[in-house]
Structures are given as C-alpha cells and as structure tokens.
C-alpha cells in the first residue's frame with residue numbers, strides 16, 4: 001500500500017497563538033515534502049473532521065497526521081477506520097501548555113515534534129490481525145467451589161459453552177460443607193442458608209459441562225486454542241477452549257503446626273472447619289466457646305499475610321453458638337477484627353448478640369477436666385487476662401492458596417559456562433510452583449508464576465484477574481485471601497475477563513492493557529542467534545522454543561508490550577507499527593543545536609501507561625518545565641532497546657531519561673517486568689558509556705506514577721542542572 | 736496515656752456484672768464498642784480519669800464491679816459530647832456515663848464530691864424548678880460534712896467576687912409557674928425508670 005500523507009495542524013486551544021504555524025507547516029511541506037498540509041481552527045469540531053474525511057475520500061489520503069491535542073483525548077473523534085494510519089502530534093499538553101508562548105525554544109520543540117511524528121508514520125504500517133486456527137470460544141473453569149461455580153454460571157449465562165472441572169466427587173468446595181453462610185445481601189447481619197445447592201442447580205440449568213473427580217493433566221496452546229487434557233478416573237478427555245478461569249481455592253493452614261495454641265494437645269481445641277463439621281452434623285453443644293483469630297495468619301513463622309475471611313467466619317460461628325443457646329458465653333480473641341466493607345454490620349450484630357471481643361494475644365491454653373482456660377496478653381487492659389471453663393477453643397487457622405502447594409520449579413542451570421560466570425545483572429525469575437492445577441505445557445513452567453506467598457502474580461490494582469499467562473484468569477481465594485462476597489465478585493469478574501479474551505482473540509486483538517491493539521511481534525528469523533533473551537524476558541510466557549531452539553511466538557498469548565523487541569540484541573523483532581528503526585529514526589530526526597548555541601537536548605523515553613499521562617497532566621495543570629526535553633512515548637519501558645541510547649548519545653544528546661512505573665514487589669508496571677528490565681539493561685551500558693568518555697550519569701531511569709505529575713518540573717530541572725554541570729556531550733560536534 | 740492505671744494483677748473475664756450493666760437504659764450500647772480508642776483520645780478530661788471510656792467498658796466485661804463503681808471516670812465526664820460525636824460505633828457515651836452515675840448512686844457508691852453535687856443540684860432544682868446557688872452550696876456541704884466546709888473557705892474570695900458581680904443572689908428566686916406539673920413529669924419519669932429497671 002502506497003502511503004498518501006496529509007498533515008493537519010489544529011490552531012485551536014491557543015496553539016495558533018503560541019506557535020508560528022507557518023513555520024511549522026514549512027517543516028512538513030518543505031523538509032518532508034508532505035503533499036497535503038492544512039490548518040484548522042478547531043480540528044475536533046464537525047468541520048475539522050469533515051475536512052479530514054473528505055481528503056481521505058477524494059484525495060486518497062491514508063495516513064493522517066494530526067498536530068494538536070494529546071492522543072489520550074479525542075481518540076474517538078479522530079478515528080478513520082482500520083485501513084488508515086492516524087498519528088497524533090501532541091502540541092497542546094506537551095508543548096504550549098507547559099512552555100512559554102511565542103518563544104524560540106517552544107517553537108523548536110514543536111518543530112521537532114512535527115519531524116518526529118512524520119518520521120514515525122514513515123515506519124508505521126497497518127497491522128493485520130493474527131488469526132487463531134480452529135479457534136474455540138469455550139471457557140474452562142478449573143475448580144467447582146463458590147468462585148468456580150459462580151464463574152461457570154456467569155460465563156454460561158453470557159452465552160459461552162462452559163466446562164467445569166472439579167477434583168472432588170461433589171461440587172461446592174469448602175463453602176459447600178458449611179452449615180450456614182455469612183450474609184451476602186443487605187442488611188448483612190443475618191446468617192444465611194448455604195448457597196451452593198442453588199448454584200449447582202444454576203450451573204446444571206445453564207448447561208455447564210461438568211467433570212467431577214477430575215483434574216487437568218495438561219494445558220497446551222494459547223488463548224483461543226488451549227488444548228486441555230482432563231483426567232477423570234482412568235480415562236482422559238481432550239477439550240479445546242478459548243480461555244481459562246482458575247478457581248481452585250485454598251486449603252486451611254495446617255493446624256498441626258499450631259501446637260502452641262493447644263492443637264493436637266487438647267481434643268477440644270479445634271479448627272474452624274472442624275467446628276463447621278460439628279455444626280452441620282447438628283452436634284454443636286456448648287455453653288462457653290472461644291475463637292482465636294489469626295491462628296497462623298499474620299505471623300512471620302506461619303502465614304505472614306492476613307487470610308481475610310477468618311474474622312467473619314469466626315463471627316458467623318460465634319453466632320451459631322448463640323443461635324443454639326442465647327445464654328452461651330462466646331469470646332473472640334483478636335489482633336484486629338477485619339470485617340471488611342459491609343461485614344462491619346455483621347461484626348456489630350455479633351456484639352449485640354453478646355459475643356465478647358477481646359483484643360489480645362493468646363499466650364497460653366491449658367486444660368482441666370476437659371475445660372479449657374485461656375491466658376492472654378490483654379491489649380486494652382495492659383495486663384494478663386484469663387478466661388476459663390471453655391467447652392471449645394476454635395482456631396481461625398487461615399488459608400493457603402492451592403497454587404502454593406507444591407515444589408518450587410528449580411531454575412535451570414545456565415546453559416553455557418560463559419553465562420554462568422558472568423555476573424551481569426539479570427531480571428529476577430518469578431517463582432513457579434508445581435501445584436498440579438493446570439500443568440501448562442509452557443517453556444516457562446507448568447503453573448502461573450507467583451509474586452509472593454504462592455499467590456499467582458497479577459497487576460493487583462488495575463487488572464487483578466489477569467495473571468502472567470494471557471487467557472488464564474485467577475479468581476477467588478487462589479488469587480488472594482478474601483471473603484465470600486469478594487469471591488463471588490471475583491468469579492463473575494474473571495468470567496467476564498475470559499469472555500473478553502475470547503472475543504478479542506477472535507478479532508486478533510490484544511487483551512488488557514493494550515486492548516484493541518492488532519499488532520504483534522514479528523521475528524526476522526534468519527538473523528536470530530538463539531540467544532533466548534526474548535523467550536526468557538517475555539513477562540507473559542508468550543514465546544516457546546521449537547525443536548531447533550528457535551523462538552516460537554504464540555501471538556495470541558502476547559500482550560504486545562514490546563519487551564521482546566527491547567531485549568533482542570539482533571534487533572530482529574518488530575511490530576507493524578512499532579519497531580526499533582522507528583524509534584531510532586525519531587531520535588535521529590531531532591535537530592541538534594551546535595554546542596555554542598547553548599541549547600542542550602534531553603531525550604525522554606516515557607512509558608505510555610503512567611509517565612505519558614503524568615506528563616499530560618503536568619500540561620493540563622499548566623506546570624512549566626524545561627524546553628530542552630524531547631519526549632518519545634514507549635509502549636512499556638521494557639521495549640527500550642539499548643541501541644536507542646547509543647543513537648541518542650552518538651547524536652549529541654546531553655542526557656537521556658527513562659520514565660517508567662515502579663518495580664519491585666509492589667510494582668505498578670502494566671507489563672509486570674518492563675521497567676525493571678529497562679533498568680537492568682541500562683546498568684549494562686553504563687560501563688560502555690564510561691569507556692566512550694561519556695559519564696554514565698547522563699543516562700538515568702526514574703519512576704513516575706500518574707499522581708507524580710506535579711513533581712515533573714523539578715525532576716527535569718534537577719536533571720538539566722546535573723547535565724549542565726557535566727558540560728555538553730563531547731560527541732555533539734561529531735554528530 | 737491509654738495505658739495508665741492498668742492492672743498489675745491478671746484479670747479474669749466474668750460476664751455476670753456486665754449483663755446487669757447491659758440492662759441499663761443505654762447499657763447495651765457498651766457491647767458495640769470496638770476498642771478503637773477514639774473516645775480516649777477525644778476526651779477532654781481523660782487526664783484526670785482513672786480509666787478511659789473504653790477501658791471502663793472493658794472492665795465491665797471483665798466483671799470488675801468494684802473497680803468500675805469506685806472509679807472516677809464517669810464522675811469526671813463533663814458531658815462535653817466529643818466522644819459521643821466521634822464514636823464510630825455510635826455509642827452515646829455520655830448517656831452511658833449518666834446511667835453509670837445513677838447506678839453508682841443507687842448502689843451506694845457516693846464517695847465522690849461529684850455525687851454529692853449531683854444530689855444537691857437535683858434536690859435544689861426539684862424544690863423550685865430553678866437553681867439557687869446559695870441553697871445548692873448549703874446542701875452540698877451538708878452532704879459532704881465539716882471537712883469540706885473548711886476546705887471551701889479557701890474559695891471564699893471567689894464567692895465574694897461572685898456576690899459583688901451579682902452572680903450569686905442572697906435570696907432564693909421565685910418558684911417557676913406550674914411547679915406541680917413539673918413534679919408530675921418527674922415522678923412519671925421515675926416510675927418509668929423503675930419499671931424499666933425491672
């Protein structure tokens with residue numbers, strides 16, 4: 001397809017007043033010989049849009065370059081169909097709103113952005129969506145407890161053939177065995193009948209295909225084409241599904257490890273599930289019962305985290321006792337009662353019923369004539385407190401996700417000795433635990449990678465269900481400890497994510513967070529050295545290896561972050577509309593003033609997910625910042641290829657700044673590892689820079705989240721001041 | 736602050752006393768306390784109290800009847816309403832304090848001067864339906880005894896100043912109109928109170 005380019009410069013929103021528009025048009029017309037370059041007073045208005053549409057229709061324009069507002073706004077207005085390329089040059093948020101009007105430096109900035117936009121579109125092509133062969137729209141739910149049943153019912157009701165695999169002979173999981181359940185509806189104060197029988201019926205009515213006493217033996221493939229081997233007894237069945245919900249739940253923490261609380265020593269010290277069994281069997285006879293919260297949880301020697309459901313489960317069980325015998329004395333020993341959200345009402349209800357809550361750490365449990373005595377370090381009274389004559393002491397023993405039960409996959413020993421000997425910084429590999437839940441046939445390990453405590457890793461704040469294996473969504477207590485209300489929400493949420501995944505994959509589009517993106521990495525295989533960096537660094541395990549050791553991409557697993565593109569030392573991975581040469585050429589097209597002009601240049605690679613919005617926010621708030629900067633948005637800092645830094649330093653830039661999301665255990669990177677990998681790569685070139693006589697401080701990485709926009713001016717000024725101290729880049733005059 | 740007056744001896748939970756207190760007009764609200772400590776940090780007179788409101792509530796749950804009834808906590812409450820306004824559990828703490836004062840007086844725990852003051856105030860009020868400072872002072876010292884009168888002599892300058900500024904009339908004021916009606920209201924309320932207590 002031959003490109004026919006047209007540039008439209010919007011003069012609205014003050015752009016026309018702050019900049020010399022004629023000079024800007026000249027860059028397009030004379031420097032870049034763009035055949036059509038028009039200006040309009042309000043391009044986003046009906047007339048402006050009509051103007052562009054008309055050129056597309058009558059002039060055959062297929063590449064539209066709009067210089068005006070940020071690409072983050074009016075994207076729905078400037079939409080001209082899948083066959084046309086649209087490139088936006090941000091003259092508003094990142095030029096006139098944050099730099100002096102009618103100023104030489106501001107004008108130079110705007111002209112550079114015009115050049116960069118025009119060079120960028122030269123390297124952009126319309127992506128052709130990837131089509132999965134023998135695509136399946138079915139959804140598989142693994143685990144038939146509260147969350148799994150909810151997910152199965154929701155996806156079946158949404159019109160997707162749903163398959164449910166449950167390892168036990170009966171559906172229902174942990175909740176299924178409960179006498180009664182915590183309230184799930186307003187006013188959130190009353191015990192409710194167990195909802196599992198109705199849910200099971202709903203699943204059957206909705207036509208969910210149910211495999212009981214079955215496990216998943218193998219999961220191969222990718223979204224839209226997962227091939228799942230289900231083992232039931234001695235036979236196995238193959239199912240092809242489009243997406244998977246993992247809802248395998250949790251197991252109570254091993255009470256045998258709670259000897260310090262009397263478990264195993266005294267028969268009447270029992271666990272929550274034992275108490276539940278007693279209530280279900282109608283064998284609950286007690287006039288004095290104590291519950292001990294955080295038995296194992298929030299304890300560095302046992303489970304360091306809060307199990308989130310045990311507080312309200314104990315409150316529920318305390319009410320069982322009161323229900324049978326209103327005169328019974330019930331005590332709850334706690335650190336903090338965590339009855340989140342609506343369950344605060346439930347907590348208060350139990351107090352009104354006369355359950356006594358004691359804030360304190362239990363120090364000792366003793367028994368005499370079958371009655372138990374509790375000694376505690378009472379936090380309210382600041383002393384030791386005693387209570388005795390207990391019939392039962394119930395331990396709220398917390399939960400361990402099923403994903404954490406199994407051996408850690410050992411890291412492969414480094415393939416060659418050179419690699420083993422080098423102390424090059426390496427990205428941390430996520431732990432994968434052989435929990436026997438999905439048995440993925442992925443090069444990167446058989447289960448979902450964990451972050452902490454064995455819970456599958458996901459972007460906790462923004463897209464909690466999306467694990468690091470595209471198309472597989474974790475929900476319920478396997479994902480994080482939670483109460484029943486949250487588990488139901490999780491089940492429905494993950495089912496909807498699975499539905500989105502199936503729909504997006506069918507259209508060849510990416511799932512969250514680049515939903516709608518149709519580009520995917522393409523490999524120029526004949527130059528591949530089989531270094532495996534792409535395979536190892538892809539945060540989503542999208543790349544397998546073929547028999548010959550070549551990377552084998554699975555496009556529908558890909559989230560289109562570009563991390564592989566940034567990793568590849570041969571620079572052979574590219575997207576139709578995002579590539580190493582594209583960004584490299586953008587760097588090279590920026591005009592570099594001579595040293596004596598005293599106009600330093602700072603290149604910023606900014607992550608599109610948080611740093612670019614923050615930079616836009618700075619503009620929206622009219623914060624003024626250094627006009628020496630030139631900003632290039634990246635899909636993710638993970639896509640940063642080091643050659644761009646070479647291009648920049650060799651081209652005379654005085655400094656390069658990477659702006660990405662926070663990394664570490666509480667990372668905010670939308671692609672999990674991107675910003676971490678970028679910093680690791682950066683640390684590798686500092687030596688090279690030093691060798692070239694270039695101070696490594698000239699290239700820096702920083703983390704910015706969207707709320708840091710107000711810190712941006714100071715951040716840039718500080719960097720600029722440091723660079724001034726270092727003096728101009730000595731390569732400037734060779735450039 | 737919160738940890739003053741804690742026990743050095745171990746304490747033991749016994750709900751018998753608590754169940755009695757829970758039956759007072761506002762007593763059952765005590766059950767709702769979640770130990771957040773807001774009342775303790777909000778209280779204007781916490782510094783002079785033996786126990787903060789929440790500690791007092793916990794003592795009730797512990798069955799520490801003597802400690803509760805001989806403590807100065809509720810007598811030091813000035814009914815400023817800050818705790819009640821701030822308690823996230825909506826406990827009307829000052830009303831609970833009033834209930835406890837009444838309970839203490841009814842059970843003979845009247846050692847605190849505040850108890851005498853309440854009684855004097857009430858008796859003086861119910862005679863005329865109005866306050867007569869001189870009469871109330873006399874009643875107060877009658878209850879408290881001679882020692883207190885001697886102590887009160889230290890305050891004579893204040894008294895003289897108040898007299899000079901017409902803040903302490905020498906003669907009692909007139910009775911209110913409809914005093915009979917007020918008395919009826921009071922006895923009706925007392926009757927209701929007795930009924931509820933049963």
Ligand code: SF4
Nearest residue numbers: 294297307308310311
């Ligand atoms: S939910 Fe309650 S009992 Fe369970 S770990 Fe958290 S604070 Fe402790």
Ligand code: SF4
Nearest residue numbers: 538558559561562564
């Ligand atoms: S690194 Fe990113 S772009 Fe590359 S294959 Fe993996 S998910 Fe796709």
Ligand code: SF4
Nearest residue numbers: 528529531532534568
């Ligand atoms: S990173 Fe590049 S060279 Fe290395 S294996 Fe992947 S495609 Fe081949």
Ligand code: SF4
Nearest residue numbers: 768769771772774822
């Ligand atoms: S503010 Fe209310 S809930 Fe909090 S400790 Fe005081 S009485 Fe209890």
